[in-house]
Amino acid sequence: MDVVGLSAAIMSPWVAVVVSGVLSQAKLSSHAVGLAASWITGVGLLAVASLSIARSTTNPGSNPLEFGALQWDSLAVSMSLLVLGLSTLIQVFALRYLRGDVRQTWFIVFTNMVTAFSVLLVCAGSLSVFALAWVGAGGALVALLATYRHLGQAQDGMRRTALRFGIADSGLLIGTAIVLIAAGGDVPLSEVASYVSAMPVTLQFLVPALLVASALARSSQIPFHGWLPFTLASPTPVSALMHAGVVNAGAILLLRFSETVSLQQALLIVVFLAGAATVIYASAVRLVRPDVKGRLVFSTMAQMGFMIMTCGLGLYAAAIFHLIAHSLFKSTLFLSAGGGVREHAIRRNLPTSTTASPVAIGTAVAVAVLAPLASLVAAKAAIAPTISTAELGLFTFVALTLGVAFGAGLLTHFSLRSFALGLIVTIAVSFGYTVAVHWFGTVLAVVTSGPGAPPWLLVIPTVGLITVEVLARTSTRYTTIRELIYARSLSATLSRGTLSKGRI
Numbered sequence: 001m002d003v004v005g006l007s008a009a010i011m012s013p014w015v016a017v018v019v020s021g022v023l024s025q026a027k028l029s030s031h032a033v034g035l036a037a038s039w040i041t042g043v044g045l046l047a048v049a050s051l052s053i054a055r056s057t058t059n060p061g062s063n064p065l066e067f068g069a070l071q072w073d074s075l076a077v078s079m080s081l082l083v084l085g086l087s088t089l090i091q092v093f094a095l096r097y098l099r100g101d102v103r104q105t106w107f108i109v110f111t112n113m114v115t116a117f118s119v120l121l122v123c124a125g126s127l128s129v130f131a132l133a134w135v136g137a138g139g140a141l142v143a144l145l146a147t148y149r150h151l152g153q154a155q156d157g158m159r160r161t162a163l164r165f166g167i168a169d170s171g172l173l174i175g176t177a178i179v180l181i182a183a184g185g186d187v188p189l190s191e192v193a194s195y196v197s198a199m200p201v202t203l204q205f206l207v208p209a210l211l212v213a214s215a216l217a218r219s220s221q222i223p224f225h226g227w228l229p230f231t232l233a234s235p236t237p238v239s240a241l242m243h244a245g246v247v248n249a250g251a252i253l254l255l256r257f258s259e260t261v262s263l264q265q266a267l268l269i270v271v272f273l274a275g276a277a278t279v280i281y282a283s284a285v286r287l288v289r290p291d292v293k294g295r296l297v298f299s300t301m302a303q304m305g306f307m308i309m310t311c312g313l314g315l316y317a318a319a320i321f322h323l324i325a326h327s328l329f330k331s332t333l334f335l336s337a338g339g340g341v342r343e344h345a346i347r348r349n350l351p352t353s354t355t356a357s358p359v360a361i362g363t364a365v366a367v368a369v370l371a372p373l374a375s376l377v378a379a380k381a382a383i384a385p386t387i388s389t390a391e392l393g394l395f396t397f398v399a400l401t402l403g404v405a406f407g408a409g410l411l412t413h414f415s416l417r418s419f420a421l422g423l424i425v426t427i428a429v430s431f432g433y434t435v436a437v438h439w440f441g442t443v444l445a446v447v448t449s450g451p452g453a454p455p456w457l458l459v460i461p462t463v464g465l466i467t468v469e470v471l472a473r474t475s476t477r478y479t480t481i482r483e484l485i486y487a488r489s490l491s492a493t494l495s496r497g498t499l500s501k502g503r504i
Contacts, residue, residue, distance in 0.1 A: 005051035006072045009080040010123060012044020013087065013116035020109050030104035031095060037108050038091035041115065045084040052077050069186065071125035075320065079122035079245060079252065082324055086244035086331050087115040093335050094237040103147050110144040111241060118245035122252060127187045130256065131176040134249070138165040138218065141246055145234050157230035164224045168217030171210035178207055193259035208261045211253060212271055219250030219304040222277045228301060232293050239293065240334040243327040248304060251319045254311040262314070265453070272312025272453035273460070278305030280464035287468070296333055303330070309461065314452025315394055317441030325436070364410045364419050371423055372402035375430030384438045393455025398433060400462055402426055404469055 016037040023033045091111060098104040117137035124130035142162045148154045179187055183195050196207050217224035228247065231239065245252070254261060254271065261267055282301035289295045303326045310319040376395050380387060387395070406422050 002051075002072050005048050005077070006070060006123060008044050008047035008051070009076075009084065009119050010070070010116070012041055012047070012084065013112045013119060015044075016040040016112040017109055017116060020105065020112065024105045024109075030101070030108070031099055033105055034091060034095050034098075034108045037112055038088055038095065041084060041091060041112065042088040045081070045088050048077070048080055048084060052081070069126035069129040070123050071189075072123065075255070076123045078320075078324065080119050082327055083115060083118045083122070083245045086327060087111065087241065090237045090240050090244070090331070090335070093240075094235070097237060098235060107144070107147050107235060107237070110140055110147075111237070113140040114144055114241060114246060115244065116140075118249070121249060122245060124256075125188060127176055127179055127189060127192055129186075130189060131172060134172060134214070134218075134253070135169050137246060137249065138169055141165075141242070144238055144241070145231055147234050147238065151233050153230065153233035157227070157233055160230050161227040164217050164227045168214040168224060172214040175207040175210035178203060189256050190259075192257060193263065196260050197263055205264050205267075208257070208264050208267050211257050212261060212267050215250035215253040216271070216274050216308070218253070219247055219308060220278075220301050221250070221274045221305060221308055222281065223274075225278060225281070225301060229294070229297055232297060236293070236334055239297065240331040243300070243331045243334075245327075247300060248307065248323045248327060250304070251307050251311055251316075251323050254308075255316045255320065258314075258316060262452075268312050268314065269453045269457070270312075272309050272457055275305040275308030275310075275312060276457070276461040276464070278302065279309065279461050280468060283465060284468045293334070296330065300326075300330055309458075310394060312453045313394060313455065315391060315437075318394060318437045321436045321440040365407045367419075367423065368406035368410060368426075369403040371406065371426050372399040372430050375427045376434060379431040379434035383434055389455050393458045395434075397458045397462060399430075401465065402429065404466060 019040060020033050020037045023036060024030075091108070094104070094107060094111075098107060101107075114137060117133050117140055121130065121133035121137055124133050142158055142165065145154065145158050145161060149158065178199075179192055179195055182199060183191075187195060196204055199207070213224075216222075220228035228242075231242070261271075279302050282298045282305060286295050286298035286302065289298060303322070307319050307322045307326070310316075310322065373396075376399050380395065406426050409422055410419060
């Protein structure tokens with residue numbers, strides 16, 4: 001049963017690639033090609049889902065499958081379902097979105113190629129297979145960004161993505177080659193750390209550092225963040241597909257190589273600081289972007305920064321939960337971006353709400369601060385009373401961010417209804433987050449093998465996000481600072497070619 005499920009997950013997108021190529025050569029319409037490809041991927045999804053359910057009900061305690069250079073553990077099953085599910089949904093959406101487009105077949109072929117390499121990545125059980133899938137997924141994404149390669153902005157996005165992926169992935173290949181040479185052949189992922197720990201001190205730091213750099217680049221983290229904002233010239237389904245194990249693959253790499261990266265705690269601090277810096281930067285830019293897709297892409301960068309931060313803390317269960325939840329949520333937002341434009345236009349024409357009294361606002365803000373903290377404490381005490389220092393720091397940070405979001409919403413539109421609704425949502429999210437993190441840690445058996453970054457470093461993103469929020473809502477004293485942030489952030493996300501050719 002496990003072998004069939006693994007085969008269905010890996011083979012279905014490759015079959016879709018081959019069938020798409022054959023049907024396009026047979027001069028069938030692009031719509032027919034896309035319909036066939038989406039059906040094949042969907043059948044693979046149903047096969048994996050049904051076999052996984054049957055496996056969990058008949059033999060819930062069965063060991064993960066290790067089949068040569070592949071593995072079929074709980075993480076591989078969950079991520080395969082995510083990748084195949086989102087790919088199927090996006091391909092069905094694209095049947096209408098790209099109907100009649102001359103580049104539709106190109107999109108279909110490379111969408112399934114990205115899907116195929118992403119599934120292979122999460123199912124990789126050896127170092128060489130992981131490296132092959134990692135580089136293949138990056139190359140397929142660059143090719144997918146070339147869907148509208150005649151556009152100057154698309155060309156700029158391809159160059160930026162290929163450059164950053166090329167630099168970071170070259171490091172991954174170098175690190176892989178070092179381990180393979182030291183081992184005298186391919187190495188299971190679970191044994192990479194033992195080989196690295198036996199190397200000279202310089203290589204003990206170099207190999208994990210190369211892995212970390214590749215993870216940061218794929219998740220568009222500082223200092224490799226300059227590619228994701230320039231991918232918006234590609235069709236909207238491409239932006240949605242990136243959340244199917246591509247832009248969030250950095251967490252998969254850090255988890256699969258957690259023992260190796262944990263050999264150097266300094267690297268975990270670097271991982272955390274890179275994520276924290278990206279959270280602050282992307283949050284600031286998102287507030288000033290005037291376009292819906294631009295705001296979504298910087299929101300993705302910020303969310304990936306939070307995911308990378310949790311990996312730096314060594315809390316991989318929280319990172320994987322965030323990866324899956326964010327993928328489902330953000331893919332939906334990208335596919336419904338047109339509806340977001342319409343909704344913004346409607347809200348803009350609504351009458352301005354009346355201003356509440358200072359006492360009411362003060363009370364509401366106080367509740368916004370206390371409600372998430374109290375909810376998380378109650379949920380943690382009821383579900384999993386034991387808590388590590390890193391978990392305590394993460395839950396405190398989550399409580400503060402929930403409080404900031406709740407308070408900002410009340411300051412934007414204060415009413416008894418918005419207050420009650422926000423309170424209910426905050427409590428629900430707090431309990432849901434606690435339950436989900438505990439479930440992922442238990443079911444996926446996600447554990448850490450070494451210390452993470454010091455939890456007190458969470459002070460940095462907390463202060464940064466509060467500062468960004470204050471500056472965004474201050475209209476008098478710090479106007480100059482706001483204008484500077486706006487100008488710098490906007491210019492940093494426009495290509496020089498666009499500016500020089502007057503394409504704004």
